[in-house]
Amino acid sequence: MSLILAVNAGSSSLKISLFQRITHDPAVPRLLLTSSTSSISSPPSKFTFTIIDTLGLDRYSAGHKETSDPNILDHESAFRHFLDRLAQLGAAQHTEQTGGAQNAESEVKVNLDLNEIRNICHRVVHGGEYVDPVIINEETYNHIERLSDLAPLHNGASLRVIRAAIEALPGARSIAFFDTAFHKHLPAHVAAYAIDQNVARKRGLRKYGFHGLSYAFITREVAQYLQKDPSTLNIIALHIGSGASACAIRGGKSIDTSMGLTPLSGLPGSTRAGDVDPSLIFHYMSLDAPHQDDGTIIMSRKEGVAREVHISEAEMILNTQMGWKALTGTTDFGEIVRKAFLPGTEEPQDNQYTFAFNLLLDRILHFVGAYHLVLRGDVHALVFAGGVGERSSVVRRKVGEAIECLGYVGVDNMANEGVDGVDGDVLDIGIQKRGQKILVCRTDEQRELARGCAVVEDYW
Numbered sequence: 001m002s003l004i005l006a007v008n009a010g011s012s013s014l015k016i017s018l019f020q021r022i023t024h025d026p027a028v029p030r031l032l033l034t035s036s037t038s039s040i041s042s043p044p045s046k047f048t049f050t051i052i053d054t055l056g057l058d059r060y061s062a063g064h065k066e067t068s069d070p071n072i073l074d075h076e077s078a079f080r081h082f083l084d085r086l087a088q089l090g091a092a093q094h095t096e097q098t099g100g101a102q103n104a105e106s107e108v109k110v111n112l113d114l115n116e117i118r119n120i121c122h123r124v125v126h127g128g129e130y131v132d133p134v135i136i137n138e139e140t141y142n143h144i145e146r147l148s149d150l151a152p153l154h155n156g157a158s159l160r161v162i163r164a165a166i167e168a169l170p171g172a173r174s175i176a177f178f179d180t181a182f183h184k185h186l187p188a189h190v191a192a193y194a195i196d197q198n199v200a201r202k203r204g205l206r207k208y209g210f211h212g213l214s215y216a217f218i219t220r221e222v223a224q225y226l227q228k229d230p231s232t233l234n235i236i237a238l239h240i241g242s243g244a245s246a247c248a249i250r251g252g253k254s255i256d257t258s259m260g261l262t263p264l265s266g267l268p269g270s271t272r273a274g275d276v277d278p279s280l281i282f283h284y285m286s287l288d289a290p291h292q293d294d295g296t297i298i299m300s301r302k303e304g305v306a307r308e309v310h311i312s313e314a315e316m317i318l319n320t321q322m323g324w325k326a327l328t329g330t331t332d333f334g335e336i337v338r339k340a341f342l343p344g345t346e347e348p349q350d351n352q353y354t355f356a357f358n359l360l361l362d363r364i365l366h367f368v369g370a371y372h373l374v375l376r377g378d379v380h381a382l383v384f385a386g387g388v389g390e391r392s393s394v395v396r397r398k399v400g401e402a403i404e405c406l407g408y409v410g411v412d413n414m415a416n417e418g419v420d421g422v423d424g425d426v427l428d429i430g431i432q433k434r435g436q437k438i439l440v441c442r443t444d445e446q447r448e449l450a451r452g453c454a455v456v457e458d459y460w
């Protein structure tokens with residue numbers, strides 16, 4: 001059956017997975033291979049290409065993994081690089097099969113021809129008023145483009161990848177799935193800012209929320225893990241990656257989340273400030289007002305503000321020059337954790353890495369605390385996800401220690417340290433296996449896209 005390409009343009013990465021729909025389980029597409037280009041925004045980027053399922057090839061067994069650093073510069077070049085690798089693999093398969101070398105173990109035949117890709121599903125971060133997936137055409141493309149200013153690190157990059165996909169695979173249908181869709185049930189007073197609501201309505205100025213494909217995946221997987229119907233699941237989910245957010249989920253629906261009109265607010269990210277006093281940016285930028293030789297600012301602060309601040313420049317600075325990068329010089333939170341503590345201990349150092357770590361921890365705890373109240377204490381699990389949430393045992397342990405005052409019994413050190421070595425979509429790292437749980441979910445937005453694609457393919 002047909003192939004589905006699922007494409008996730010994150011702020012620092014491009015993650016792509018290839019799936020096949022199979023006759024006996026069409027609702028759950030089968031993962032064939034996956035690829036990730038990380039650190040796109042802070043080169044050199046790292047490209048990986050991993051074959052998950054047996055593809056009928058002698059030369060490439062399941063699990064075959066490649067890494068290279070081909071000097072990928074942006075999401076579009078990362079996408080083209082992926083397609084080149086896929087085409088090479090298809091060519092190798094063609095040669096081997098015509099040579100009679102087809103792998104007998106392959107239980108479902110896969111024809112890795114790029115022309116077999118019928119649907120290309122793109123994660124698009126900001127959908128505005130769009131809540132259902134849409135096929136890309138001139139109208140929907142323009143709609144997404146108009147929203148680019150509201151997701152400056154994302155929508156533009158997604159559109160460039162979408163264009164490249166249409167060019168390279170003209171026979172495939174491009175479909176956009178929106179991060180914002182999961183938050184469509186936010187109560188009106190939660191989604192509103194305390195501003196004139198006539199202006200708010202006219203200009204669409206409200207909280208939209210993001211990481212929705214991830215939260216949809218987490219909700220389904222955690223519900224299954226806890227043997228609950230998703231419509232009865234109450235969790236607090238933390239998606240902490242280059243962009244970081246928190247979400248209060250009641251009855252399987254988002255009832256509050258930390259990102260807002262844009263993916264800038266809430267938790268700090270690798271290059272994003274997160275919540276700041278909205279006035280801060282004017283004062284931050286007025287430092288750039290002209291100076292005399294002795295350092296005194298020529299203009300008064302007010303004049304400096306009037307002259308210096310442009311929306312696009314302010315947004316660019318808040319989105320690309322703040323966060324961990326501004327605090328430590330690196331966007332790699334793994335490095336921050338390594339340098340924040342004495343090696344092999346939990347002894348904090350007295351440096352900018354410890355400072356950045358403590359700052360993020362503080363902001364996470366603010367949302368975790370608040371969302372317990374939002375859910376009136378009825379929380380089945382606190383769930384860690386995203387690049388940092390899934391990989392940093394120290395972040396999880398520190399949060400785990402802090403929330404003992406809320407009735408959690410803490411993080412099990414063995415389970416927490418052992419996460420990387422254990423398979424599974426959801427892992428329990430709490431000491432107590434009953435009551436409120438502390439979980440890690442290996443979120444997979446591409447799988448969510450593929451699942452969504454199967455649904456719309458049958459519906460449309």
Ligand SMILES: Nc1ncnc2c1ncn2[C@@H]1O[C@H](COP(=O)(O)OP(=O)(O)O)[C@@H](O)[C@H]1O
Pocket residue numbers: 010011012013240241242243270331332333334335337386387388391392
């Ligand atoms: N071992 C680790 N410990 C802490 N953070 C990590 C580790 N490995 C990767 N990260 C962080 O995960 C982030 C990437 O997360 P991810 O969710 O993949 O990002 P994206 O927002 O691009 O989707 C990077 O900023 C990186 O610093």
Ligand SMILES: CC(=O)OP(=O)(O)O
Pocket residue numbers: 009010011012125179210211241242243244263
């Ligand atoms: C919404 C968002 O910030 O996404 P990501 O973390 O993938 O950049």
Ligand SMILES: [Mg+2]
Pocket residue numbers: 010011241242
């Ligand atoms: Mg991401």
